[in-house]
Amino acid sequence: MLLSAATFWEIELIRRNPRNDLRALPPTDALISSLRSKGITIVPISPELAVQAVCLLDDGFHKDPMDQFITATAIRQDSILATKDQAIRQWATKTGKPHLATID
Helix, strand or coil: CEEECHHHHHHHHHHCCCCCCCCCCCCHHHHHHHHHHCCCEEECCCHHHHHHHHHHHHHCCCCCHHHHHHHHHHHHCCCCECCCCHHHHHHHHHHCCCCECCCC
């Protein structure tokens, strides 16, 4: 299983919004260590990935940069993307990339 490094930027941003409650999550450093110990690979943001993320706009992807990074990571790694984000799901269904996991 892979996880985009951009995910941790989003987690930290959400933690700072008083309307969201992420207290159930451990501190981010502990979360990263825990995920790695479970065999989850965290994919760093490379220059090539950054370019690919921006290029998603050419295919009609929305302007959320972290969603671009997360989606580009799945495409670049030829992985299935598990997300509940409706904008990503609609775009992926329309374009056929990346493959989506079913989430109930």
